[in-house]
Amino acid sequence: MIKCLIIGSGPAGYTAAIYASRSGLNPVLYEGNQPGGQLTQTTEIENFPGYPEGTTGPELMEDLRKQAVRLGADVRFGVVTRVDFATEPHQPHHVVIDDGTELDAMTVIISTGASAKYLGLDDEKKYAGMGVSACATCDGFFYRKRTVAVVGGGDTACEEAQYLAHLAKKVYMIVRRDVLRASDAMQKKVKEMENIEILWNTQTLGLFGEDGVEGAHLVRNKGKENEEKFDIEIDGFFLAIGHHPNTEVFRPALECDEQGFVITKHPTTQTNIPGVFAAGDVADPIYRQAISAAGSGCHAAMDAERYLNE
Numbered sequence: 001m002i003k004c005l006i007i008g009s010g011p012a013g014y015t016a017a018i019y020a021s022r023s024g025l026n027p028v029l030y031e032g033n034q035p036g037g038q039l040t041q042t043t044e045i046e047n048f049p050g051y052p053e054g055t056t057g058p059e060l061m062e063d064l065r066k067q068a069v070r071l072g073a074d075v076r077f078g079v080v081t082r083v084d085f086a087t088e089p090h091q092p093h094h095v096v097i098d099d100g101t102e103l104d105a106m107t108v109i110i111s112t113g114a115s116a117k118y119l120g121l122d123d124e125k126k127y128a129g130m131g132v133s134a135c136a137t138c139d140g141f142f143y144r145k146r147t148v149a150v151v152g153g154g155d156t157a158c159e160e161a162q163y164l165a166h167l168a169k170k171v172y173m174i175v176r177r178d179v180l181r182a183s184d185a186m187q188k189k190v191k192e193m194e195n196i197e198i199l200w201n202t203q204t205l206g207l208f209g210e211d212g213v214e215g216a217h218l219v220r221n222k223g224k225e226n227e228e229k230f231d232i233e234i235d236g237f238f239l240a241i242g243h244h245p246n247t248e249v250f251r252p253a254l255e256c257d258e259q260g261f262v263i264t265k266h267p268t269t270q271t272n273i274p275g276v277f278a279a280g281d282v283a284d285p286i287y288r289q290a291i292s293a294a295g296s297g298c299h300a301a302m303d304a305e306r307y308l309n310e
Contacts, residue, residue, distance in 0.1 A: 002028050004304050005095060005105035006073075007080050008112035008246070010037025011290045012280025014064035015297030016109045016304075021071035023305045028074045028105075030097065032246075035077070036061030037113050038281075039290055042129065046141060048290050060290070083108075085253045089274040090310070107275045107304040110254075110262065111297060112246040114281040114288065116239055119151065123207035127237070131213025134239045136160040137289065143236045145169045149216060151204060152240035153177060158186040160240040165193045172232055173198045174218065204237075205229070213237050245282050254278075261285045269300040270307075277303050 004020045006013050006029040013029055020027035034040065042057030051060070069075055078101070084094040085108075092104040116134030118124050124132050133139040136150070140163055149172040150161045157173065158180065165171045173190070178200050180187045190196055205217040208231075216237060220228045245260040255263045255272040262271055262278035269277040279300035280293035 001092060002026075002103055002105040003308060004028070004107045004109065004301070005093075005103060006030070006109045006111060007095070008032050008037070008110065008280070008282070009035050009065070009075075010039065010061070010111060010113050010280060011064065011294040012113070012282075012297035012300070013037075013109070013111035014061070014068045015294040016111060016279055016301040017068035017073035017075070017297075018064070018071055019298050019301035020109075020304065021068065021073045023301065025107075025301070025305060025308070026072065026074070027301075028076065028103070029068070030076050030078045030080060032112060033079050036065070038115065042138065044142065045138070045290070047138070064294075080249055083250060083253065085250075085273045085276055087273065091275075093273075093275060107277065107307055109269075109297075109300045109304060110247075110250060110271075110276065110278045110282055111280045111293075111300070112282050113293075114243040114245040114261070114284075117242045117244055118239055119204060119241070121204065121206060124239075127207055127209070127213050130211070131209065131235065132207070132237050132239070134243075135288065136163045136238050136240070139236070139238075140164050140167050143168050146235040147233060148172070148236035148238060149174055149232065149234045150238045150240050152242075153179070154181045154240075154242070155183060155186050156242065157240035158182040158190045160238055161190055161196055162193065164238065165196050168236075169195065171196045172234065174202050174204060174216075175200055176203055177201065199232075207237060243281070243285070243288065245285075247282060257285070259285060269296060269303050275304075275307055 004025040004027040009031040039057035046054040078097040082096040147170045153175040262283040277300040279296040
Protein backbone atom coordinates (compact mmCIF):
# COMPACT_ATOMS: atom_id res chain seq x y z
CA MET A 1 0.00 0.00 0.00
CA ILE A 2 1.48 3.34 -1.12
CA LYS A 3 0.83 6.30 1.15
CA CYS A 4 1.27 8.92 -1.58
CA LEU A 5 1.33 8.28 -5.32
CA ILE A 6 2.31 11.20 -7.56
CA ILE A 7 1.32 10.97 -11.21
CA GLY A 8 3.37 13.23 -13.48
CA SER A 9 6.60 15.13 -13.07
CA GLY A 10 7.52 18.73 -13.78
CA PRO A 11 7.76 21.45 -11.10
CA ALA A 12 4.47 20.41 -9.44
CA GLY A 13 5.20 16.68 -9.29
CA TYR A 14 8.81 16.96 -8.15
CA THR A 15 7.99 19.60 -5.53
CA ALA A 16 5.15 17.43 -4.23
CA ALA A 17 7.63 14.56 -4.00
CA ILE A 18 10.09 16.74 -2.05
CA TYR A 19 7.50 17.78 0.51
CA ALA A 20 5.91 14.34 0.76
CA SER A 21 9.34 12.79 1.34
CA ARG A 22 10.14 15.21 4.14
CA SER A 23 6.78 14.40 5.71
CA GLY A 24 7.60 10.69 5.82
CA LEU A 25 5.01 9.68 3.23
CA ASN A 26 7.53 7.65 1.15
CA PRO A 27 6.04 8.93 -2.13
CA VAL A 28 6.17 7.02 -5.39
CA LEU A 29 6.27 9.24 -8.48
CA TYR A 30 5.62 8.13 -12.06
CA GLU A 31 7.16 10.61 -14.48
CA GLY A 32 4.88 10.03 -17.47
CA ASN A 33 5.85 10.05 -21.13
CA GLN A 34 7.78 13.34 -20.79
CA PRO A 35 9.94 13.23 -17.63
CA GLY A 36 10.33 16.76 -16.36
CA GLY A 37 7.31 18.04 -18.26
CA GLN A 38 7.11 20.88 -20.76
CA LEU A 39 10.02 22.78 -19.25
CA THR A 40 12.43 20.22 -20.64
CA GLN A 41 11.75 21.87 -24.02
CA THR A 42 12.57 25.36 -22.74
CA THR A 43 16.11 26.55 -23.30
CA GLU A 44 16.55 29.57 -21.01
CA ILE A 45 14.79 30.27 -17.71
CA GLU A 46 15.41 33.51 -15.85
CA ASN A 47 12.28 33.88 -13.71
CA PHE A 48 12.60 30.89 -11.37
CA PRO A 49 13.82 32.01 -7.91
CA GLY A 50 17.21 30.80 -6.75
CA TYR A 51 18.97 30.97 -10.12
CA PRO A 52 20.53 34.47 -10.26
CA GLU A 53 22.39 33.66 -13.49
CA GLY A 54 19.42 31.87 -15.01
CA THR A 55 19.25 28.22 -16.00
CA THR A 56 17.75 25.96 -18.64
CA GLY A 57 14.57 23.93 -18.47
CA PRO A 58 16.31 20.53 -18.48
CA GLU A 59 18.78 21.66 -15.80
CA LEU A 60 16.02 23.00 -13.55
CA MET A 61 14.00 19.80 -13.85
CA GLU A 62 17.06 17.65 -13.20
CA ASP A 63 17.86 19.68 -10.07
CA LEU A 64 14.30 19.21 -8.76
CA ARG A 65 14.37 15.51 -9.58
CA LYS A 66 17.71 14.98 -7.82
CA GLN A 67 16.42 16.80 -4.75
CA ALA A 68 13.30 14.62 -4.61
CA VAL A 69 15.35 11.42 -4.99
CA ARG A 70 17.91 12.53 -2.38
CA LEU A 71 15.10 13.05 0.14
CA GLY A 72 13.73 9.56 -0.48
CA ALA A 73 11.17 9.79 -3.30
CA ASP A 74 10.83 6.64 -5.41
CA VAL A 75 10.89 8.12 -8.92
CA ARG A 76 9.92 5.68 -11.67
CA PHE A 77 9.50 5.71 -15.43
CA GLY A 78 6.00 4.85 -16.60
CA VAL A 79 2.64 6.16 -17.74
CA VAL A 80 -0.65 5.65 -15.92
CA THR A 81 -3.14 4.01 -18.26
CA ARG A 82 -6.12 3.40 -15.96
CA VAL A 83 -7.38 4.54 -12.58
CA ASP A 84 -10.14 3.30 -10.32
CA PHE A 85 -10.66 6.00 -7.72
CA ALA A 86 -12.44 5.03 -4.52
CA THR A 87 -15.42 7.27 -3.86
CA GLU A 88 -15.51 6.65 -0.11
CA PRO A 89 -13.08 8.51 2.18
CA HIS A 90 -9.94 6.69 3.37
CA GLN A 91 -10.26 3.86 0.89
CA PRO A 92 -7.35 2.97 -1.43
CA HIS A 93 -7.25 4.12 -5.05
CA HIS A 94 -6.29 1.58 -7.71
CA VAL A 95 -3.89 2.62 -10.51
CA VAL A 96 -2.55 0.68 -13.51
CA ILE A 97 0.79 1.53 -15.21
CA ASP A 98 1.58 0.95 -18.89
CA ASP A 99 3.95 -1.94 -18.05
CA GLY A 100 1.10 -3.79 -16.34
CA THR A 101 2.03 -2.84 -12.78
CA GLU A 102 -0.99 -2.38 -10.53
CA LEU A 103 -0.81 -0.18 -7.44
CA ASP A 104 -3.00 0.81 -4.52
CA ALA A 105 -2.49 4.22 -2.93
CA MET A 106 -4.14 5.97 -0.02
CA THR A 107 -3.58 9.38 -1.62
CA VAL A 108 -2.94 10.40 -5.23
CA ILE A 109 -1.50 13.69 -6.45
CA ILE A 110 -2.19 14.41 -10.12
CA SER A 111 0.42 16.65 -11.74
CA THR A 112 0.21 15.63 -15.39
CA GLY A 113 0.31 19.22 -16.68
CA ALA A 114 -1.27 20.81 -19.71
CA SER A 115 0.16 20.69 -23.21
CA ALA A 116 0.13 23.75 -25.43
CA LYS A 117 -1.87 23.42 -28.62
CA TYR A 118 0.16 23.75 -31.80
CA LEU A 119 -0.74 24.35 -35.42
CA GLY A 120 0.77 21.04 -36.50
CA LEU A 121 3.57 22.50 -38.63
CA ASP A 122 6.85 20.60 -38.94
CA ASP A 123 8.66 23.91 -38.40
CA GLU A 124 7.19 24.21 -34.92
CA LYS A 125 9.26 21.21 -33.87
CA LYS A 126 12.25 22.29 -35.92
CA TYR A 127 12.47 25.67 -34.18
CA ALA A 128 11.35 24.57 -30.70
CA GLY A 129 13.45 26.57 -28.26
CA MET A 130 14.87 28.54 -31.19
CA GLY A 131 12.14 31.11 -31.63
CA VAL A 132 8.96 29.07 -31.17
CA SER A 133 7.26 29.41 -27.80
CA ALA A 134 3.86 28.83 -26.21
CA CYS A 135 4.42 31.15 -23.24
CA ALA A 136 5.00 34.88 -23.61
CA THR A 137 5.46 35.35 -19.87
CA CYS A 138 8.17 32.70 -19.88
CA ASP A 139 10.10 33.76 -22.97
CA GLY A 140 9.04 37.31 -23.85
CA PHE A 141 12.00 38.78 -21.98
CA PHE A 142 14.35 37.41 -24.65
CA TYR A 143 12.63 39.41 -27.40
CA ARG A 144 13.04 42.93 -26.05
CA LYS A 145 13.10 45.49 -28.88
CA ARG A 146 12.67 42.74 -31.46
CA THR A 147 9.80 41.67 -33.72
CA VAL A 148 7.51 38.78 -32.82
CA ALA A 149 4.25 37.20 -33.95
CA VAL A 150 1.39 35.81 -31.86
CA VAL A 151 -1.01 33.24 -33.33
CA GLY A 152 -4.57 33.31 -32.07
CA GLY A 153 -7.61 35.53 -31.69
CA GLY A 154 -8.97 34.82 -28.22
CA ASP A 155 -8.38 36.37 -24.83
CA THR A 156 -5.16 34.43 -24.32
CA ALA A 157 -3.72 35.66 -27.63
CA CYS A 158 -4.67 39.25 -26.82
CA GLU A 159 -3.09 39.00 -23.37
CA GLU A 160 0.09 37.54 -24.85
CA ALA A 161 0.22 40.22 -27.53
CA GLN A 162 -0.21 43.01 -24.98
CA TYR A 163 2.47 41.56 -22.74
CA LEU A 164 4.90 41.25 -25.63
CA ALA A 165 4.06 44.73 -26.93
CA HIS A 166 5.59 46.21 -23.76
CA LEU A 167 8.84 44.41 -24.53
CA ALA A 168 9.09 43.98 -28.28
CA LYS A 169 9.55 46.58 -30.99
CA LYS A 170 6.63 45.17 -32.99
CA VAL A 171 4.03 42.47 -32.52
CA TYR A 172 2.06 40.82 -35.32
CA MET A 173 -1.18 39.07 -34.40
CA ILE A 174 -1.94 36.31 -36.89
CA VAL A 175 -5.72 35.84 -36.82
CA ARG A 176 -7.44 33.16 -38.91
CA ARG A 177 -10.77 35.02 -39.08
CA ASP A 178 -11.81 38.63 -39.72
CA VAL A 179 -12.75 39.16 -36.06
CA LEU A 180 -11.22 38.54 -32.65
CA ARG A 181 -12.91 36.08 -30.30
CA ALA A 182 -11.65 37.98 -27.26
CA SER A 183 -13.82 40.10 -24.98
CA ASP A 184 -14.66 43.62 -26.14
CA ALA A 185 -12.44 45.16 -23.46
CA MET A 186 -9.50 42.98 -24.48
CA GLN A 187 -9.99 43.76 -28.18
CA LYS A 188 -10.03 47.47 -27.48
CA LYS A 189 -6.74 47.33 -25.60
CA VAL A 190 -5.04 45.43 -28.40
CA LYS A 191 -6.30 47.72 -31.14
CA GLU A 192 -5.16 50.79 -29.21
CA MET A 193 -1.53 49.64 -28.95
CA GLU A 194 0.49 51.25 -31.72
CA ASN A 195 3.08 48.49 -32.07
CA ILE A 196 0.53 45.67 -32.53
CA GLU A 197 -0.51 44.92 -36.10
CA ILE A 198 -3.36 42.47 -36.67
CA LEU A 199 -3.15 40.32 -39.79
CA TRP A 200 -6.77 39.36 -40.46
CA ASN A 201 -7.88 36.22 -42.36
CA THR A 202 -4.31 34.97 -42.18
CA GLN A 203 -2.82 31.53 -41.57
CA THR A 204 0.74 30.31 -41.09
CA LEU A 205 2.22 28.06 -43.76
CA GLY A 206 5.68 27.69 -42.24
CA LEU A 207 8.69 29.32 -40.64
CA PHE A 208 12.17 30.00 -41.93
CA GLY A 209 15.61 30.90 -40.62
CA GLU A 210 19.16 29.57 -40.36
CA ASP A 211 19.97 29.36 -36.63
CA GLY A 212 16.49 30.17 -35.41
CA VAL A 213 13.26 31.78 -36.51
CA GLU A 214 13.86 34.69 -38.89
CA GLY A 215 10.44 34.88 -40.51
CA ALA A 216 7.12 33.24 -41.29
CA HIS A 217 5.43 32.20 -44.52
CA LEU A 218 1.80 33.34 -44.38
CA VAL A 219 -1.31 33.18 -46.53
CA ARG A 220 -4.23 35.59 -46.47
CA ASN A 221 -7.73 34.55 -47.62
CA LYS A 222 -6.65 30.96 -48.11
CA GLY A 223 -8.63 29.09 -50.77
CA LYS A 224 -10.37 32.20 -52.09
CA GLU A 225 -9.95 34.06 -55.37
CA ASN A 226 -8.01 36.82 -53.66
CA GLU A 227 -5.64 34.43 -51.87
CA GLU A 228 -2.31 36.10 -51.15
CA LYS A 229 0.92 34.52 -49.93
CA PHE A 230 3.51 36.69 -48.23
CA ASP A 231 6.33 36.60 -45.68
CA ILE A 232 7.00 38.61 -42.54
CA GLU A 233 10.33 39.00 -40.77
CA ILE A 234 10.12 38.00 -37.09
CA ASP A 235 12.47 36.85 -34.34
CA GLY A 236 9.90 34.97 -32.27
CA PHE A 237 6.74 32.97 -32.98
CA PHE A 238 4.30 32.58 -30.07
CA LEU A 239 1.43 30.08 -30.05
CA ALA A 240 -1.62 31.33 -28.13
CA ILE A 241 -4.38 29.01 -29.27
CA GLY A 242 -4.94 27.36 -25.91
CA HIS A 243 -3.71 24.52 -23.73
CA HIS A 244 -4.91 20.95 -23.49
CA PRO A 245 -4.87 19.58 -19.91
CA ASN A 246 -3.66 16.00 -19.70
CA THR A 247 -6.67 14.63 -17.84
CA GLU A 248 -8.18 12.08 -20.23
CA VAL A 249 -7.26 9.03 -18.16
CA PHE A 250 -8.88 10.53 -15.06
CA ARG A 251 -12.21 11.44 -16.60
CA PRO A 252 -15.12 11.08 -16.01
CA ALA A 253 -14.27 10.27 -12.37
CA LEU A 254 -12.64 13.65 -11.75
CA GLU A 255 -14.69 16.83 -11.97
CA CYS A 256 -13.22 19.05 -14.69
CA ASP A 257 -14.22 22.32 -16.34
CA GLU A 258 -15.27 22.67 -19.98
CA GLN A 259 -11.63 22.76 -21.12
CA GLY A 260 -10.70 19.69 -19.13
CA PHE A 261 -8.79 21.36 -16.27
CA VAL A 262 -9.29 19.65 -12.90
CA ILE A 263 -11.56 21.57 -10.52
CA THR A 264 -10.21 21.77 -6.97
CA LYS A 265 -11.85 22.93 -3.75
CA HIS A 266 -10.23 26.33 -3.29
CA PRO A 267 -8.02 27.15 -1.44
CA THR A 268 -6.93 23.49 -1.23
CA THR A 269 -5.82 21.11 -3.97
CA GLN A 270 -8.55 18.60 -3.05
CA THR A 271 -10.57 17.28 -6.00
CA ASN A 272 -14.08 15.89 -5.87
CA ILE A 273 -12.60 12.47 -4.98
CA PRO A 274 -11.49 12.06 -1.34
CA GLY A 275 -7.74 11.57 -1.15
CA VAL A 276 -7.09 12.72 -4.73
CA PHE A 277 -5.38 16.06 -5.21
CA ALA A 278 -4.35 18.07 -8.29
CA ALA A 279 -1.34 20.36 -8.66
CA GLY A 280 0.28 22.42 -11.39
CA ASP A 281 -0.96 23.25 -14.86
CA VAL A 282 -3.44 20.36 -14.88
CA ALA A 283 -5.57 22.46 -12.53
CA ASP A 284 -4.40 25.93 -13.57
CA PRO A 285 -5.87 27.50 -16.74
CA ILE A 286 -4.69 30.99 -15.71
CA TYR A 287 -1.05 31.28 -14.60
CA ARG A 288 0.81 28.24 -16.00
CA GLN A 289 4.18 29.22 -14.53
CA ALA A 290 6.87 26.93 -13.15
CA ILE A 291 6.95 28.72 -9.79
CA SER A 292 3.17 28.63 -9.31
CA ALA A 293 3.14 24.94 -10.28
CA ALA A 294 5.88 24.24 -7.73
CA GLY A 295 3.87 26.08 -5.08
CA SER A 296 0.75 24.04 -5.78
CA GLY A 297 2.86 20.86 -5.59
CA CYS A 298 3.83 21.89 -2.06
CA HIS A 299 0.16 22.51 -1.25
CA ALA A 300 -0.88 19.10 -2.60
CA ALA A 301 1.72 17.24 -0.53
CA MET A 302 0.63 19.08 2.61
CA ASP A 303 -3.03 18.40 1.82
CA ALA A 304 -2.23 14.70 1.35
CA GLU A 305 -0.39 14.58 4.68
CA ARG A 306 -3.31 16.20 6.50
CA TYR A 307 -5.74 13.81 4.83
CA LEU A 308 -3.70 10.81 5.99
CA ASN A 309 -3.38 12.20 9.50
CA GLU A 310 -7.15 12.21 9.78
